Amino acid sequence: MRRPTLEAVAARAGVSRATASRVVNGQTTVAPHIRDAVLRAIDELGYVPNSAARSLVTQRTDSVALVVSEPGTRVFSEDPLFSTAIRSALVELEAINKQVVLMLASSPKSHARVERYISGGHVDGVMLLSMHGADPLPSALSRLRVPVVSYGRPAVPVDIPFVDNDNVGGAEAGVRHLVETGRRRIATIAGPQDMIAGQDRLAGYRNVLRDSDRRSIVAVGDFTRESGAIAMRQLLGDDPALDAVFVANDLMAVGALQSLRQAGRRVPDDVAVVGFDDIEAAKYTEPPLTTLRHPMAEQAAAMVRLLLNLFEGGPTDPIILPTELVVRESA
Amino acid sequence: MRRPTLEAVAARAGVSRATASRVVNGQTTVAPHIRDAVLRAIDELGYVPNSAARSLVTQRTDSVALVVSEPGTRVFSEDPLFSTAIRSALVELEAINKQVVLMLASSPKSHARVERYISGGHVDGVMLLSMHGADPLPSALSRLRVPVVSYGRPAVPVDIPFVDNDNVGGAEAGVRHLVETGRRRIATIAGPQDMIAGQDRLAGYRNVLRDSDRRSIVAVGDFTRESGAIAMRQLLGDDPALDAVFVANDLMAVGALQSLRQAGRRVPDDVAVVGFDDIEAAKYTEPPLTTLRHPMAEQAAAMVRLLLNLFEGGPTDPIILPTELVVRESA
DNA sequence: CTCTCGTGAGAGAGCGCTCTCTCATCACCC
DNA sequence: GGGTGATGAGAGAGCGCTCTCTCACGAGAG
Numbered sequence: 001m002r003r004p005t006l007e008a009v010a011a012r013a014g015v016s017r018a019t020a021s022r023v024v025n026g027q028t029t030v031a032p033h034i035r036d037a038v039l040r041a042i043d044e045l046g047y048v049p050n051s052a053a054r055s056l057v058t059q060r061t062d063s064v065a066l067v068v069s070e071p072g073t074r075v076f077s078e079d080p081l082f083s084t085a086i087r088s089a090l091v092e093l094e095a096i097n098k099q100v101v102l103m104l105a106s107s108p109k110s111h112a113r114v115e116r117y118i119s120g121g122h123v124d125g126v127m128l129l130s131m132h133g134a135d136p137l138p139s140a141l142s143r144l145r146v147p148v149v150s151y152g153r154p155a156v157p158v159d160i161p162f163v164d165n166d167n168v169g170g171a172e173a174g175v176r177h178l179v180e181t182g183r184r185r186i187a188t189i190a191g192p193q194d195m196i197a198g199q200d201r202l203a204g205y206r207n208v209l210r211d212s213d214r215r216s217i218v219a220v221g222d223f224t225r226e227s228g229a230i231a232m233r234q235l236l237g238d239d240p241a242l243d244a245v246f247v248a249n250d251l252m253a254v255g256a257l258q259s260l261r262q263a264g265r266r267v268p269d270d271v272a273v274v275g276f277d278d279i280e281a282a283k284y285t286e287p288p289l290t291t292l293r294h295p296m297a298e299q300a301a302a303m304v305r306l307l308l309n310l311f312e313g314g315p316t317d318p319i320i321l322p323t324e325l326v327v328r329e330s331a
Numbered sequence: 332m333r334r335p336t337l338e339a340v341a342a343r344a345g346v347s348r349a350t351a352s353r354v355v356n357g358q359t360t361v362a363p364h365i366r367d368a369v370l371r372a373i374d375e376l377g378y379v380p381n382s383a384a385r386s387l388v389t390q391r392t393d394s395v396a397l398v399v400s401e402p403g404t405r406v407f408s409e410d411p412l413f414s415t416a417i418r419s420a421l422v423e424l425e426a427i428n429k430q431v432v433l434m435l436a437s438s439p440k441s442h443a444r445v446e447r448y449i450s451g452g453h454v455d456g457v458m459l460l461s462m463h464g465a466d467p468l469p470s471a472l473s474r475l476r477v478p479v480v481s482y483g484r485p486a487v488p489v490d491i492p493f494v495d496n497d498n499v500g501g502a503e504a505g506v507r508h509l510v511e512t513g514r515r516r517i518a519t520i521a522g523p524q525d526m527i528a529g530q531d532r533l534a535g536y537r538n539v540l541r542d543s544d545r546r547s548i549v550a551v552g553d554f555t556r557e558s559g560a561i562a563m564r565q566l567l568g569d570d571p572a573l574d575a576v577f578v579a580n581d582l583m584a585v586g587a588l589q590s591l592r593q594a595g596r597r598v599p600d601d602v603a604v605v606g607f608d609d610i611e612a613a614k615y616t617e618p619p620l621t622t623l624r625h626p627m628a629e630q631a632a633a634m635v636r637l638l639l640n641l642f643e644g645g646p647t648d649p650i651i652l653p654t655e656l657v658v659r660e661s662a
Numbered sequence: 663c664t665c666t667c668g669t670g671a672g673a674g675a676g677c678g679c680t681c682t683c684t685c686a687t688c689a690c691c692c
Numbered sequence: 693g694g695g696t697g698a699t700g701a702g703a704g705a706g707c708g709c710t711c712t713c714t715c716a717c718g719a720g721a722g
Contacts, residue, residue, distance in 0.1 A: 003452060005708055016672045021710060029670060048451040052392070053708035056383040057677045063432070077415040078611045084408040090435050094444065099453070101394070102433040104421050113425065120379040121334060122430070225615050254615050261617060280409045284556050284585050286592060286617045336678055347702045352680060360700060384678035388707045666721080673714080684703080691696085 004045040012041040024049060063099035064307065065123040067114055069130035069137055070106065074224055079251055080279045081296055085129060085151055088300035096308070098124075105130070105137055119144050125307050127151065128160070133194040147310040151303050153196045153318070161309075161316040163302040167197050170292040170323030171204025174274040175246050177290070177325055179212045183244035183272055187217035189231040189256060191248035198223075201248040201276060217242060221252045228252025232259035243271055244331065250275040250282045250291055257285055257330070272331035276323075287329035295321050335376040343372040355380060394430035395638065396454040398445055400461035400468055401437065405555055410582055411610045412627055416460060416482055419631035427639070429455075436461075436468055450475050456638050458482065459491070464525040478641040482634050484527050484649070492640075492647040494633040498528050501623040501654030502535025505605040506577050508621070508656055510543045514575035514603055518548035520562040520587060522579040529554075532579040532607060548573060552583045559583025563590035574602055575662065581606040581613045581622055588616055588661070603662035607654075618660035626652050 010020040015034060022030050023038040030038075041047070055061045066089060070076045086102070093100050101123060105114045118126055118141060125147035130137055133155030141148045142158050150162040178186050188205045191198030202218070209216045219234045221227030228247060232255065235242060247253035253275035257267060265271045267287055275282060275291035282289035302319050309316050341351040346365060353361050354369040361369075372378070386392045397420060401407045417433070424431050432454060436445045449457055449472060456478035461468055464486030472479045473489050481493035509517050519536045522529030533549070540547045550565045552558030559578060563586065566573060578584035584606035588598060596602045598618055606613060606622035613620035633650050640647050 050708050052383045052387040057710045077411045080408045083414045100433050102431050258615050284589050381678050388680045
C-alpha cells in the first residue's frame with residue numbers, strides 16, 4: 001500500500017504527468033478546468049509529493065541545518081540562549097517553508113559527522129550557533145561552498161555573514177551604570193575567553209574602568225551558574241572590599257548572588273550586581289537583577305534573513321543588534 | 332562543478348557502479364583489492380552519496396521528526412524540559428546516525444504543516460513532545476501509519492508508545508514529605524489541567540491529602556514562573572495560615588518563592604515549599620528548593636529506544652521512569 | 663486562404679542511486 | 693573430465709519527479 005505518485009494523479013485527472021506537475025508547482029500555464037481536475041485528483045488520492053524524487057532533480061532540499069556547537073550539556077539545557085535562538089529561527093524558517101535539521105557538534109567525531117552531512121548536499125544552507133573560538137567548524141564549513149551564516153561573530157576571522165549583539169557596548173553601559181551610581185571597586189566575572197561574548201564583554205568592562213580610573217578585578221567563569229558562584233567566592237577572597245560586580249551573563253549572576261548571600265553581603269547595599277542577557281530568571285532572583293537585554297530572538301530572526309539573502313543575493317553585511325540596560329534592584 | 336557521483340567513482344576505480352555501491356554500503360561480497368580501489372577513488376574524488384537518490388530507491392530517509400507541540404514561547408525557552416529532552420534525543424539519535432528534523436506545532440496552521448510533512452514521507456518516524464490534552468496531533472499522526480512515539484503519556488487515549496515519569500508517585504512522595512515533617516495546611520500550585528503532568532501531579536497531591544485527612548487548597552498555574560507567583564499570592568489570600576505548598580514544577584516554585592518573600596513569609600520556617608523536576612535552578616533559589624527529580628534526559632533517551640524498537644520490532648510497552656525526592660532547604 | 667505566432671499540453675530524458683537478475687569464473691568432488 | 697555449487701562482478705531496470713523539447717491548435721495578420 002504505497003503512497004500515490006504523480007503518475008496516479010495524472011491518470012485520474014486524465015492528463016499527463018507533466019501537466020500534473022505543473023499544477024503541483026503552481027505554474028500558470030494550465031487551463032483552469034484542467035487545473036481543477038488535477039487538484040481534485042490530488043485531493044481524492046491524498047497525494048503528497050515525494051521530496052526525495054523532487055530534490056533529486058531540482059538539487060534543492062528546502063531544508064537548512066542548524067548546527068549547535070556547544071560541548072557543555074548544562075549550558076545547552078540551562079541557558080535560555082539556545083532554546084530562544086532555536087525557537088526563533090524555527091519560527092522564521094517555518095514561515096518560509098524550510099525544514100530545519102538540528103545537529104550537535106560537540107566532539108571532533110560529531111564535527112566530522114556534521115561536515116559529512118553538510119557536504120552530502122542534504123541541506124541548502126547552514127546556520128551556526130558556535131560560540132567557541134577553537135571551533136574549527138566555521139572555517140571548515142565556509143570551505144564547503146555551502147551558504148553559511150553564524151549566530152554570533154565567529155571567533156576566527158572567516159568570511160561568514162553573522163548577526164551579533166553589541167557585547168562591548170552593552171558591557172560598557174552596564175559598568176558605566178555602576179560607576180555612575182558611585183561604586184568604587186568594581187569587579188567582573190568574565191565569560192570564557194575562548195568565546196567572543198566572553199572576550200567582548202570583558203573588553204567593555206575594561207574600557208570603562210580604564211576611563212574612570214578604577215582598578216580591574218577579574219575572575220573568569222564558563223557561563224554556568226556554578227562557575228558564577230565559584231568566581232564570586234574567589235573575588236570576595238581577592239578583594240573583600242569590592243562594592244560591585246559586573247557579571248558577563250545572568251546565569252553566572254544567579255550563582256554570584258548565591259555566593260554573596262552565603263558570604264553575608266547584602267545586594268545592592270554592600271555589593272551591586274549587574275548581569276547580562278536579561279533572561280526571564282533575572283526577574284525572579286533575590287533581589288531582581290539589573291542586567292542588559294540581549295535580543296536573542298531578534299538575533300536569530302536576523303540570522304535567518306541573512307541566510308535568505310545569501311540564497312537570493314541580498315545584502316549580507318554583518319548585523320550588530322543593540323543591547324539595553326534594564327535597571328531592577330540589584331544595582 | 333557538481334559533486335562526483337557513484338558513476339565517477341566506479342569509472343575511476345575501474346569497476347561497475349553496482350560494485351562501487353556495494354563498497355559504499357559495506358557489503359562483504361567484494362574482493363579486498365577491488366574494495367580498496369573503490370575506497371581510494373572515493374577518497375580522491377571526495378565522494379559523498381546523494382541522499383535524495385538513495386532514499387528515492389530505498390524508501391528510507393534515515394531521519395526522524397521531533398515535533399514540539401508547545402504554544403507558549405516562554406515555556407519553550409525557559410523550561411529546561413524542552414532543551415534537555417531535545418538535546419538528549421539528539422545525542423541518542425546521532426549515535427545511530429539518524430538525522431533530526433525539529434518542528435514546532437503550535438498553531439492549527441503549523442499542525443497542518445507538520446502533518447503534510449510527515450505524510451510526505453520525509454522521515455522514518457516521529458517523536459512527539461506534546462503536552463496538551465486538546466492536542467489533535469497524536470491521533471492525527473497515529474492515523475498516518477508512521478511510527479510515532481511520545482515523550483509523556485498522550486492526553487487522549489491513543490495507541491502510541493510513550494515514556495513518562497511517575498508524576499503521580501512523585502507528587503505523592505513530595506506531599507508525603509510535607510505531611511511527615513508536620514505540616515498541617517498544605518496547599519498546591521497545580522499545573523495546567525489540560526496536561527497530563529498537570530493532572531497527574533495534582534492527583535498525587537490529592538491522594539496523600541485524602542489519606543492524611545487534610546483539606547486540599549488548590550491554585551492552578553501554567554508552569555511559568557509568573558503563574559507560580561500569581562498562584563502563590565492567591566493561595567495566601569485564600570488561606571493566610573497555610574504552612575506548606577507543593578508546586579507542580581520548579582519554575583512555578585521559583586515564582587512562588589518570590590511571592591512568599593514579598594508577603595514576608597520565611598521559607599521553610601513559615602511555609603515549606605516542594606517543587607517538581609529538579610531543574611538546575613532549584614539549587615540556586617533562596618532557599619534552595621526541595622523537589623522531585625524528573626529524569627528528563629533519560630526519558631528522552633528511552634523514547635528514542637522505543638522508536639528504534641518500533642522500527643525493528645522490539646518491545647514497545649509504555650515506560651514509566653521513577654522520580655526521586657531531593658531534599659534541600661525549602662522543605 | 664495561407665502563414666505566423668502564441669498558448670497549452672504531452673513525450674521523454676535524466677537526476678543518482680539500489681538491487682535483482684544474470685553471468686563468468688573457479689574450486690571441488692565423484 | 694564433466695558436473696555442481698559457491699562466489700564475485702556487471703547489466704539494467706526503476707524509484708518519482710522536473711523540465712526541456714516538441715507539437716497541436718486556434719487566432720490574427722497579410
